[in-house]
Amino acid sequence: MKILAKIPALSAVLVLGLAALVGCSDGSDPAPVAPPEVTPEEVPDPNLVIVEPGEDFQRRLIEAFINVEPGQTIELPAGEYALDAQLSLDVDNVTVRGQGQGETLLDFGTQVSGGESILVTSNNVVLEDFAVIDAPSDGIKFKFSNGVTLRSMRVEWTCGACEENGAYGLYPVQTKNVLIEDCEVIGASDAGIYVGQSDKIIVRRNRVSLNVAGIEIENSTDSDVYDNIAENNTGGILVFDLPNLSVDGARARIFDNTIRDNNTPNFAPAGNIVGVVPAGTGILAMAFDDVEIFGNRIENNQSMAVAIVSYDISGLTTNDVTYDPDPRRIHVHDNLYSNNAYAPADLALDVAGLFAGLDGLPEVVYDGLGEAEGAFADADRICVAEKDSVRLGVVFQPGGGGASIDPAFFNCAHASLTAVELDTPEEIAQGERPLTDDEIAALCTPEGAGPNFDATEVSCRELAGYNLFADALEPRAAANAGVGYELTSALFTDYASKYRFIFVPEGLQAAYNEQNVFDFPVGTIIAKTFTMPNDFLNAASGEVIIETRLMIHRRDGWATLPYIWREDGSGADLTVAGGRRSLEWIHSDGSTRSTEYVIPDANSCKTCHGVTRAETGSGVNTETVNLPIGPKARFLNRDRQYGDATKNQLAHMADEGILVGLPADLAAIDTAPDWEDVSKPLESRVKAYLDINCAHCHSPGGFASNSGMFTEFWREVNATYGVCKPPVAAGAGSGGLQYGLVPGNADASIAVFRMNSNEPNVRMPEIGRSIIHDEAVELVRNWLNSLSGGCD
Incomplete structure (x- = not known):
């Protein structure tokens, strides 16, 4: 035992073991000894990106939206957070999740940049369980996306029904496979939930109130709108088809909704099409084809329960020769009505006056404008099948007749529309193993005197990593094998000067295009540096170098990378979240001017550079790509100084071997002039x-x-x-x-x-x-x- 005493741990084990063998002194069995508790180590979920509350929340949130990878979820914390910049997401197969629409609040009341508060331009994206408050323009916009899910979201303008509120709350446009469920929108000055020029749409179990239009489906195909509550809007649910757009609205089912008390005075800014909607409208179908309205509870809407009208009622005109302004194949049936059309507040038609002397104002109103020259064929008729107690009215009967409340006019039916089934989103293909930081750093360490094309597939932390200029601290001249160019008419950016260069890998060429941007080979780098002169009247006063933007043609498309120059001029750093720069200068009129210059984040670049891959005019093309803006024949067909020689830019590019297909007669190119050249028309x-x-x-x-x-x-x-x-x-x-x-x-x-x-x-x-x-x-x-x- 003396030896065991020198080894306490071993001694304890042996003693316990012996006790277990011999039992207790009283002869009873020993109590079992519980093993020590071991707390398992938490393993971080690699697919969860958690944005913690605290200092610098906005920057970290923007970076999360930019750096998130396909298949990951961005988790937002509980709390209320003031943001002054747009959030933009351009990565497929991503979920952004808060702690609940009443727990996670993103307040954009002080937003100063961006056209929307949240913009999504990628596919198979889910936003759920958070709120967007007081967006200065649109709340949440999806554009060109295939696979849109908005679940348990809230967009609210705390002013209530105010004209200065943003236009749209939830706003998918030119999208496909849209699911909006269990959301709430309050206070939109146009539409709370708006889906436009899209295909395959389900809008269900949402609550919309104090908007001009509660829910609006516009120029879209195959929509199901059901189990929603639309109350206290100007109009409850709208389906519109407007001219001069690439998609004709068709096939919408509006069913099993509660549509009540939509009597809020119309507060849309003047000039907007929803400005024609009378306060007190339950459901409005304008110029749309194939609409089925059934099973809804429609009550306490002062003007009308259901309105079916032509675009011509708006008083606006169009020269779209392919546009049909008249609704066709509308089927209204089996709805429940209570206390509608008791005090019409008409903006376009004096319904009360037109139906004066008849037996009550109609709850279902059809303007009949499309049938002024003759009744529709049976296949196109407006059909209403409701209980006899429901009042029906047509304002203008075919052949010039006046208002009528004879239900026989609507005595017809159409086959039921089929339910919308959303496509299953395609699985995101597994990409290559991401490079480590060390591997990226190695690629971004240039060798030799030429551009570092080896680094084009990665995003270098510093602009110098691409070795584009002979002097890494001077991005305005002496490009390494780059061709400088100027535009005939320049894009305006707060009066900034710009220095542009194209770098094409050796042995490769861009292809000339008569109208569109040239087709540049993979590996091409386009650099544009922005500067602000200190004094426009004195070139010797110098200028401030602000930022250099790169567009790099990678295997999967054009990447956009913003680099902000340090104020001491010691280099430029990749800043995907963008930034601001306070600038002051003497303008060309002698005045002193200043501004908070905004450097866009990497995703915002798509607002200007993003286009559909194929401009087919189909209206629903969910794949978008970035493209350069300036390098087009009409902007490049001008002379420029190259060393001691003056030469046409296009000819110079061809002579340098980076452009093929250039026509021999440069004078025949339709060229955009300098907008400041007063000698031009x-x-x-x-x-x-x-x-x-x-x-x-x-x-x-x-x-x-x-x-x-x-x-x-x-x-x-x-x-x-x-x-x-x-x-x-x-x-x-x-x-x-x-x-x-x-x-x-x-x-x-x-x-x-x-x-x-x-x-x-x-x-x-x-x-x-x-x-x-x-x-x-x-x-x-x-x-x-x-x-x-x-x-x-």
Whole structure:
């Protein structure tokens, strides 16, 4: 035992063991000895990205949205967090989850950048269990996404029903396979839940209140809207089909909803299409085909329970020759009605006056405008099958007859529409093993004097990692094997100067394109450095180098990387979350100006650079890619100084071996002029400016394609260009105006109003500037006022 005493642990084990063998002294069996408790070590879930509360929350949240990988979940903490910048997500197969729509609140009341508070442009994304509060423009927008899930979300404007609120709460547009369930939206000045130009949509079990439109399905196909509560809106549930868009609205089922007390006065900003909705409207179907409305409880809506109308009732006109303004194949049946149409507040038709003297105001109203020249064929009729106690009315009967409440007009039926079945999202393909930090650092350590093309598949922490310039601290000149270029008409960014270079891997060429951006080979790097002169009247005063943006053509498309220069000029660092820079300068008019210059985050670049892969006009193309904006023939066809020689830029690129397919006759290229060159025709200068500053979004494949307004230089100036074209989903951006461009009246033109504003929910472009481009506003104003004709 003396030996055992020197080994206490072993002694204890042996003693316990002997005790177990011999038993207790009283002869009873010993009590079992419990093994010591061992707390298992927690293993972090590699697919969970937790954003903790605390200091610098916004930056860490933005970085989480940018750096998240496919298959991961971003978890938000409980609490209320003030954000002043847009959140943008561009990664497939991601879930963003809070702790509950009443527990995790993202307050965007002080937001100063971005057109939406949350923007998603990727596929198979789920947002759930958090709230977006007081968005200055749109709350949550999905664009070009296949696989949209919004679950148990809340978007609210705390002002209530106020005109200055943002336009849309939940806003998928040009998307596919949309599921919106168990959400709440309060206070949208256009639509609480808006799904536009999309396909395969389910909107269920949501609550919408104090919006102009509670739920709106616009120019979309195959929608099911059911088990929702729409109350205290101006209009409960709307289905619209508008002109000059790429998708015709068709096939919507609205069923088993509770639609009550939708009597809030219409507070949409003047000029918006929802401004025609009378307060007290339960369900409104305008110009839509194949709508089935059934099983709904519709009560206490003062104007009408169900309205079925033509686009012509809005008083707006269109030159879209393919557009049918009339609703067809509408089937209303088996709904429950109570206390509707008791005090109509009509904006477009005096329903009370038209039906005066008849036996009560109709609860279901059809304007009949589409049948003025003759009744629809049976296959297209408006059919209503309700209890005899439900009052039905047609305002204008076929052949010129007046208002009627004869239910026989609606005595027909259509086959039931089939239920919407969402596609199962495709599984995200397993990518290659991600590189380690050490491997990335090794790739970003350049060797030799040329560009470091070996690093193009990774994102170097410092701009110097790509070895683009002979002097790593001087990005304005002496590019290593890069070709400098200037545009005939430059894009405006707060009066910043820009230095542009294209780097094409040796032996590879870009392909010329007559209208679109050149087709650059994989491995191409385009660098653009932004600077601000200290004094526009004195070049010798120097300039501040602000940022260098790279576009790198990788195997899977163009990557966008923002590098911010340190204030001491010692280098530029990758800053995916973007940033701000306080700038002050002496302007060309001698005044001192200043601004908080905004450097966009990496995902925001897609707002301008993102386009559909194929511009088919189908309206639903869920795959988007980034593309450069400036390198197009019409902007590059100009002379530039190369060393001691002056040479055409396109010819120089061809001679350098980086461009093939260039036509022999450069003079035949349709070239956009310098918008500041007063020797050129005024309209040509305006078109050049609107092209380089607007057409990357306002084109059939661009981010603003749903607007139906396209401003490429080569387009004819007509309704498609924006002349006398009513706005689409403009919200407060319409400024109470009716048309995009009004000949002879710049002050009546929405384009001028938006260019001349710096409000986040109004200004155009939405991002890329923090101040108004006064000279451009004056240019467009002078052009419009020089025209004649108006929009009457």
